[in-house]
Amino acid sequence: MKRNLLYLSFAIIALLSFSSCGGKESQKNPFLATSSGRPYEIIVVVDLGLWERPAGRALYSALEMDVPGLPQAERSFKIMYTSPHNFDTTLKLIRNIVIVDVQDIYTQARFNYATDVYAEPQTVLTIQAPDEKEFETFVEENREVIVDFFTRAEMNRQIRLLEKNHSDYVMAKVSSLFDCEVWVPGNLVSSKAGEDFFWASTNAATSDMNFVIYSYPYTDKRTFTREFYMHKRDSVMKKNVPGAKDGVYMATDTMSVDTKAITVQGEYAFEARGLWRMKGDFMGGPFVSHTRLDKANNRVVTVEVFIYSPDKLKRNLVRMMEASLYTLKFPSQQVRDKIEN
Numbered sequence: 001m002k003r004n005l006l007y008l009s010f011a012i013i014a015l016l017s018f019s020s021c022g023g024k025e026s027q028k029n030p031f032l033a034t035s036s037g038r039p040y041e042i043i044v045v046v047d048l049g050l051w052e053r054p055a056g057r058a059l060y061s062a063l064e065m066d067v068p069g070l071p072q073a074e075r076s077f078k079i080m081y082t083s084p085h086n087f088d089t090t091l092k093l094i095r096n097i098v099i100v101d102v103q104d105i106y107t108q109a110r111f112n113y114a115t116d117v118y119a120e121p122q123t124v125l126t127i128q129a130p131d132e133k134e135f136e137t138f139v140e141e142n143r144e145v146i147v148d149f150f151t152r153a154e155m156n157r158q159i160r161l162l163e164k165n166h167s168d169y170v171m172a173k174v175s176s177l178f179d180c181e182v183w184v185p186g187n188l189v190s191s192k193a194g195e196d197f198f199w200a201s202t203n204a205a206t207s208d209m210n211f212v213i214y215s216y217p218y219t220d221k222r223t224f225t226r227e228f229y230m231h232k233r234d235s236v237m238k239k240n241v242p243g244a245k246d247g248v249y250m251a252t253d254t255m256s257v258d259t260k261a262i263t264v265q266g267e268y269a270f271e272a273r274g275l276w277r278m279k280g281d282f283m284g285g286p287f288v289s290h291t292r293l294d295k296a297n298n299r300v301v302t303v304e305v306f307i308y309s310p311d312k313l314k315r316n317l318v319r320m321m322e323a324s325l326y327t328l329k330f331p332s333q334q335v336r337d338k339i340e341n
Contacts, residue, residue: 035095035119039154039316043091044081046100051081055132055139059100062143067315068258069273070286074315076147092118095157096150099126106130109138113149121160123153151319158323159183170200174213182303183327184211185320194240208308209321213328214240215301218293223300224270226259229291233302237276248280264290264326265333276306283308286318290325296332303328 037043042063050056064075082091097117109129117124125146129135139146166183173191174182177198188211190203197214214236222228230252237250257274270291277284289304305321307314 029116029120032116032118032120033093035122036090036093037095038078039157040077040096040150040319041094042077042079042096042098042150043094044079044098044100045084045087045091046081046098047102048081048083050100050102050132053132055102055136056100058136058139059098059127059146062139062146063098065143065147067318069256069275069288070314070318071275071284072314074313076315077150093122095119095122096153097122097124098146099124100135101126101128102130102132102135103128104130109134111142121157123150125149155319155323155326158320159327162324162327167200170211173198173200178213178215178301179297179331180213180301181327181329182211182213182324184324185209192240197236197240199240206309206311207317209317210306210308211321211324212241212304212306213301215294215299218298218300224261224268224291224293226257226272229259229270229272230254230257233272233289233304236302238279243278243281243283245280248278250276251279253277253284262290264292265329267292283310285309286314288318288322288325290328292328292330294330294332296330301328301330 044051044059044063046056046059051060060079063077063079066073067076077096080094106128107130109127112126112128114124114126116122127135127139129138162183162185165186167186167188170184170188170191171181173193174180177193177196184200187202188200188209191198191200193199196216197212199210199212201210202208216232234252237252241250243249253275257272259270259272262269262271271289272291273286273288275284276287285306285308287304287306289302291300291302293299294301303325305318305324307317307321309317
């Protein structure tokens, strides 16, 4: 079981790292249809009786886990389901598919995954188990792995879209100010530059999407701690993201911030996600950031996305923008990619 879990974990990393490293675009299979459905929609192919029993409820509970770092509860996916008998040509076009396969021919529970089986782009995860009890236990133990697998697949698709259609203006400004490359959506049309700081925004009244990058010298490993990060974020945002009135500025809701170590383009990154608010005003929303060490220049670079959308759901906005964080490349990485290509 551990080997199969590790295999899926490697698949998650591969899904995200391929496009974020600027790899060559795969050739579209001319015999495959284009997949259907919206981002973060998923269909479960399962015997309807099993779906209503504890094994099926365990899978449903995993897929409806709340997205972390949002001000209101929003589940990870929009969930649909169908029996294997009704899994017809139309349903096979859906972009995210989970197939439940419980048979006594198996000796243990395990994952199998495949891409572009019936359509393109598409991710199919099959969960095999010898009986319903073992299926239930396996799913409960790997809830986050399942959610992360499909979340990364969706982000990978967004990265590929960004590769084809991103803001040339923002990329040029980031290159000029930080000697880095990053892809953000083309509708981030407003911007502001400061000292070792750049902010791009859609500047919309709602569903407002924002990207921030800032840098500072690296001193020691204490840089990559929750306390240091929040102190640095608050000082940078107070200086560079003021409110509409004097004395109003962006601050971090310290009680909401979760941090962890992740890998981006094969290197360590410090991820933080939580809520921001305007000190002295009622505005606020979610943010996600990556803080990374640019070893060649002995500096720390933080890239962040934040959302202001008080009247709409925020899951897809946050995740769409979060994909941009994985596209950040330092000068040394740009050179390396050119050599390898």
